[in-house]
Amino acid sequence: MPLNIRDTAGANPLLHTAAQHGIRYIWADHAYRGDLITWAKHTLNLTVQVVARPRVKGFHLLARRWVGERSFAWISRRRRCARDSERLPEHHETMVYLAAALHMSRRAARLHTT
Structure with a gap:
């Protein structure tokens, strides 16, 4: 596009x-x-x-506006997602999926251990 x-x-x-x-x-x-x-x-x-x-x-917290920013911050914690160092865009896309899956699985594990 x-x-x-x-x-x-x-x-x-x-x-x-x-x-x-x-x-x-x-x-x-x-x-x-x-x-x-x-x-x-x-x-x-x-x-x-x-x-x-x-x-x-002035600053006002907008409902649901922070969800996207928070998600990008979680994904950017992973070293390979913080920089654009992949050779192909498909490789970077895969690393973003892996980072999101890792984050979600760790959160799910924390919920079930209490």
């Missing part, structure tokens, strides 16, 4: 792929308002909730 298109135009194929993988609920920022939400609901049976930013100055 070219880099000179808007995020909202690139969201259609991404939402279509998400729907194929069984995802039914998505949080988005205010750029994805309007026709995209109704298209996703009627065409793909996806619920897209826009996380509204308060109109107050």
